[in-house]
Amino acid sequence: MQMKYPSSEMTDRLQISIAWGVYFFVNIIFCVKYNPFEIIHPFYLIIGYPLIVFGIYKATVSIRIQQKNYFFLLLAGSILIFALFLLHYIDRWSVHVDRWSALAFWSENLKNGRFPYGTPTHLNTYASPFPIWQLFHFPFYLLGDTAYGEWVCLLIFFAALFRWRTKMNIGGFILLLALSPGFWWEIAVRSDLLCNMLLLFVFLTALFYYSAFLDKRKIVVAAMVGLFLCTKLLVAIPLFLFLLPQFLKFTLKEKIGFALVVVICFVTPFLPFVFGERSILNHWEYNPFYQQTRQGNALLIAAGGILITSAALIWRKMRDLYFLAGLFLFALILMVGIRIGLKNGWTSVLFEDEFDKSYFNVCIPFFLFFIHDIRKKTFDNSMYHIDY
Numbered sequence: 001m002q003m004k005y006p007s008s009e010m011t012d013r014l015q016i017s018i019a020w021g022v023y024f025f026v027n028i029i030f031c032v033k034y035n036p037f038e039i040i041h042p043f044y045l046i047i048g049y050p051l052i053v054f055g056i057y058k059a060t061v062s063i064r065i066q067q068k069n070y071f072f073l074l075l076a077g078s079i080l081i082f083a084l085f086l087l088h089y090i091d092r093w094s095v096h097v098d099r100w101s102a103l104a105f106w107s108e109n110l111k112n113g114r115f116p117y118g119t120p121t122h123l124n125t126y127a128s129p130f131p132i133w134q135l136f137h138f139p140f141y142l143l144g145d146t147a148y149g150e151w152v153c154l155l156i157f158f159a160a161l162f163r164w165r166t167k168m169n170i171g172g173f174i175l176l177l178a179l180s181p182g183f184w185w186e187i188a189v190r191s192d193l194l195c196n197m198l199l200l201f202v203f204l205t206a207l208f209y210y211s212a213f214l215d216k217r218k219i220v221v222a223a224m225v226g227l228f229l230c231t232k233l234l235v236a237i238p239l240f241l242f243l244l245p246q247f248l249k250f251t252l253k254e255k256i257g258f259a260l261v262v263v264i265c266f267v268t269p270f271l272p273f274v275f276g277e278r279s280i281l282n283h284w285e286y287n288p289f290y291q292q293t294r295q296g297n298a299l300l301i302a303a304g305g306i307l308i309t310s311a312a313l314i315w316r317k318m319r320d321l322y323f324l325a326g327l328f329l330f331a332l333i334l335m336v337g338i339r340i341g342l343k344n345g346w347t348s349v350l351f352e353d354e355f356d357k358s359y360f361n362v363c364i365p366f367f368l369f370f371i372h373d374i375r376k377k378t379f380d381n382s383m384y385h386i387d388y
Contacts, residue, residue, distance in 0.1 A: 015323055019367040022330050023176065024050045026360040030181040033350075033357065053179045057172065066171030069162075075174045076158040083154060083187045087147050090188055093122060097358075100146060100190035102127035106134045107141035115278045118286045128291035131269035133196060133231035150187070153195035160202045164209060169372035176368055182361045193232070197362045200228055200235045201369070204242055208318050214246065222258045226265025233292045234362055237308060237332070238325040244312040295336050295355075304332060319373040326366030333359045 031045040065071050092100050098121035106116040106127050116134065117127060127134070140149040161170045177183050186194045203224065207214055214221050225243065228235050250258060273280050280287040308328055315321045337357070341349040348354035 016371060019323065019326070019370050022326065022363060022367055023180075023371075024053070026330075026364060027053075027181050029357050029360065030185050034181070034185065049181075053176070056179065057175060060171070060175060066169055066175065068171065069165065071171045072162060072165070072174055075171075075178055076162070079174070079178055080151065080154060080158070083151055086184075086188050087145065087151070087190070092145075092147070092190055095189045096123065096353075097189040097191060098123040098125055099192055102129065103134060103137045103146040103149075103192060104141055107138045107146065110134075110138060111142070115273075115276070117273055117280055117288065118278055118283060126286035126291055128288050129192070129232060130230045130288055131273065132227050133192070135269070136231070137192070145190075146192075147190040150190065150192055150195040153199055157195075157198040157202055160205065164205065166374075167209065168369060168374055173368050173372045176371075177364075180364065182358070182364065185358065186361060191358060193358060194361045194364070196232050196235065197365055200238060201365045203228065204238060205318075205369075207242070218250075218254060218258055219261055222261035223265045226262040227269075229262070229266045230269050233289075234329065234332075234359075237328050238321075238366070240308060241312045241315070241321055241325055241328070244309070245315075295340065297339070300332075300335055300339070304328070319370050322366040322373075323370045326363040326370065329363040329366070330360065333362075 028046055028049055031049050032042045035042065035045060060066050060071075101121040101123070102125075105119050105121060106129075109116045109119055120126060137146040137149040140146045140152070158174070161168075161173060164170070183194065185191070207221065225239055228239060247255060247258065270280075276282075280289075284290045311324045311328070315324055336359075337349050337355045340355045344354055
């Protein structure tokens with residue numbers, strides 16, 4: 001018996017509606033929360049933002065400009081230039097978000113021979129990124145600003161999109177990214193969260209479009225998976241959805257080798273930080289595992305694990321995988337927000353900092369791909385079919 005992914009015209013329309021709906025939902029949150037003009041009532045933002053964005057999008061479709069290479073290059077160049085402007089214009093110490101200092105203070109400690117974890121950020125919290133993501137930003141700290149790392153991630157992402165311009169509508173993709181307040185919030189506050197997911201997006205998409213690499217270089221892919229897992233825990237959702245079907249087709253020897261390499265590459269970067277009096281095992285208050293999981297609970301993780309495993313065995317095409325990845329990422333953050341709202345009140349979720357709404361941004365790249373995939377050229381991942 002072969003499991004089939006439920007695919008129909010009605011299902012496709014529903015999925016596209018969900019993708020657009022999540023995109024607008026996430027960005028409306030940023031419009032309302034960070035509205036700089038008090039004279040504008042939130043209701044007008046809730047109605048006006050989707051109408052303006054959808055109007056611009058449809059206008060570019062009607063004049064057939066999204067397919068032009070110069071349109072993408074112009075937008076990509078403008079985004080990169082404006083991002084650099086924001087990095088130099090906005091005083092990082094004035095930003096009430098501490099993702100930049102979580103990276104910078106960690107790097108400063110490492111450079112000066114001090115234990116990297118355990119030093120509070122400029123907002124008196126602790127760093128949550130895992131060691132590989134911290135080490136990735138260390139060279140940029142030495143260059144003067146860890147935010148240059150986010151800029152390089154954007155450059156890599158745009159270069160990859162342009163390389164794959166015949167496989168997806170990159171003009172529409174980057175247009176919606178440029179019209180996203182959530183995206184510009186990430187840039188303005190020097191957040192590394194979305195850029196982490198953009199690199200993962202590039203990695204997964206490359207494995208799709210160059211599928212022979214996974215067959216011939218399983219150990220290399222396993223090493224990269226382990227290193228990605230050693231950045232932030234959220235990357236585990238898309239990685240698990242993608243890898244489980246192929247992993248089940250490995251021989252027993254390949255399964256053991258692949259799993260061992262993943263574990264070694266994930267665990268090894270932690271080793272310098274698990275020994276000694278100040279180790280992350282002795283101080284859970286600044287343990288990065290605790291920092292990244294403290295707003296979840298065991299029931300949520302268990303239920304999510306069952307659903308994600310089931311979904312990993314159902315998807316058949318690249319766009320379906322990315323839809324599921326975006327949906328699970330969005331649902332996880334939404335469930336955390338609902339749990340906090342039920343416990344502490346909805347005001348704390350909507351208007352205060354008890355719930356970090358910026359985590360919603362991690363689902364955006366996957367939904368944008370789903371909207372802009374050129375279906376007749378979509379890589380049909382037939383090698384991942386599972387027979388029972």
